[in-house]
Amino acid sequence: MxxxxxxxxxxxxxxxxxxxxxxxxxxxxxxxxxxxxxxxxxxxxxxxxxxxxxxxxxxxxxxxxxxxxxxxxxxxxxxxxxxxxxxxxxxxxxxxxxxxxxxxxxxxxxxxxxxxxxxxxxxxxxxxxxxxxxxxxxxxxxxxxxxxxxxxxxxxxxxxxxxxxxxxxxxxxxMSDDAIDELERNVLLYYTGIERSASDILSEQNEKSIKDESDVIDSLHQIKKIGYDTRNAFENGNLDKFGELLDVHWNNKKQLSKNISNPFIDSCYEIALKNGAIGGKIMGAGGGGFFMFYAPEKHDLLTRAMKEKGLKPMRFRFxxxxxxxxxxxxx
CATH class of the missing domain: 3.30.230.10 (Ribosomal Protein S5; domain 2)
Incomplete structure (x- = not known):
């Protein structure tokens, strides 16, 4: 076996x-x-x-x-x-x-x-x-x-x-061990309960990229820059900056397809920002699945707020x- x-x-x-x-x-x-x-x-x-x-x-x-x-x-x-x-x-x-x-x-x-x-x-x-x-x-x-x-x-x-x-x-x-430990503490995952296929969303993004549609290409350029900025934040131990970049990332990601978010997801995101999160985004192509938030404090407050919206927390380590x-x- x-x-x-x-x-x-x-x-x-x-x-x-x-x-x-x-x-x-x-x-x-x-x-x-x-x-x-x-x-x-x-x-x-x-x-x-x-x-x-x-x-x-x-x-x-x-x-x-x-x-x-x-x-x-x-x-x-x-x-x-x-x-x-x-x-x-x-x-x-x-x-x-x-x-x-x-x-x-x-x-x-x-x-x-x-x-x-x-x-x-x-x-x-x-x-x-x-x-x-x-x-x-x-x-x-x-x-x-x-x-x-x-x-x-x-x-x-x-x-x-x-x-x-x-x-x-x-x-x-x-990254230092201390920075990794801090990242594990402050990155919180919550399952929306929404299962979705990534194919439809990614097919739309793929087609727009092939056609060089400016709105999608500009958003992807910005998202790539966020990747470089995130690397700098991690290597410098500036994890709160990572949280801020997540917020910018999420707003750019939503420009890639109208199916990445919906009123329920938007509502969860706004509530998270009011309860300790600096930034976050839906994982993968979007439309459902797991939310990831960066919250340097008030973890219990954020988790309580997400549970009230019906989201399930999932603890993890790298x-x-x-x-x-x-x-x-x-x-």
Missing amino acids: IISRAPVRISLGGGGTDLESYYSKYGGFLISGAIDKYIFISANRRFYNTIRLGYSKTEIVDSYEEIQHGIFKEALRHVQPHDGCGIELVSIADVPANCGLGSSSSFTVSLLNALHAYNRDYLSQKQLAEEACMIEIEKLGQPIGKQDQYISAFGGITTLTFEKNGDVVVDPIK DFEGAKILFNMKK
């Missing part, structure tokens, strides 16, 4: 500039943080010469061509078990699907890591991230960027630079290990 895990993430600055439609013209830059909420995949040799998949549904099929789940299908097409026997793959998640924390890409990274370990074939973090990008973006045609796969593979609080040719430069941020094989005992 193989058990792998890969962390989900919170985007801390520059998010959205990892789409090819943007970085291929202007280059992208962002800061992402892996957190200790994981997607787990177990892989085990099956007695029968069939494939059994366990996720929100159960599939038992004779070959990967019959699989309904897109990521499972493409991953098994790409990394076929060498022993020629049946295989059982089961996924377990710490967070809901479509929650804005990059769980789909974490699933892909964790699954590929498990399949390669099953074949006794171990990849570098970069190879793992690139294979996950290939499956999600090239094979499945998802209108997403490369942030989620890379941060899930590498972990940490990390800057990602997206070159125009598609290369990704990974550089851990230079993950500095990235994708990992937890257990490996293949017979």
Whole structure:
């Protein structure tokens, strides 16, 4: 049996500039943080010469061509078990699907890591991230960027630079332990209870970027600059500045699509600002999922206000290990 895990993430600055439609013209830059909420995949040799998949549904099929789940299908097409026997793959998640924390890409990274370990074939973090990008973006045609796969593979609080040719430069941020502890204390996550697919919002942003629509391009330029400013704030230990940048980021992010926010989300945001938050934003593409706020004090007051709006708090710490094989005992 193989058990792998890969962390989900919170985007801390520059998010959205990892789409090819943007970085291929202007280059992208962002800061992402892996957190200790994981997607787990177990892989085990099956007695029968069939494939059994366990996720929100159960599939038992004779070959990967019959699989309904897109990521499972493409991953098994790409990394076929060498022993020629049946295989059982089961996924377990710490967070809901479509929650804005990059769980789909974490699933892909964790699954590929498990399949390669099953074949006794171990990849570098970069190879793992690139294979996950290939499956999600090239094979499945998802209108997403490369942030989620890379941060899930590498972990940490990390800057990602997206070159125009598609290369990704990974550089851990230079923060003191005290600054990391302070960031963990003051960044608060709340689940809105709204599940949404990122595809529609990102497709709209992608199309506008391809057409070079000035309002979207200008907002993405500003968001990229916020990423650089956030790096400076982190490395200088000026975390309240990060909170202020989050507010600017959120107002720019809302210019990318009319579906990123709605009256309920706007109401939650305004209440958060009145109850201790300096700034915040919806994670991922927007429209629902998790809110992230930066609040240097009055944590109890903010949490009480968010609970009154029906939002559920989720405590976390940063993950500095990235994708990992937890257990490996293949017979």
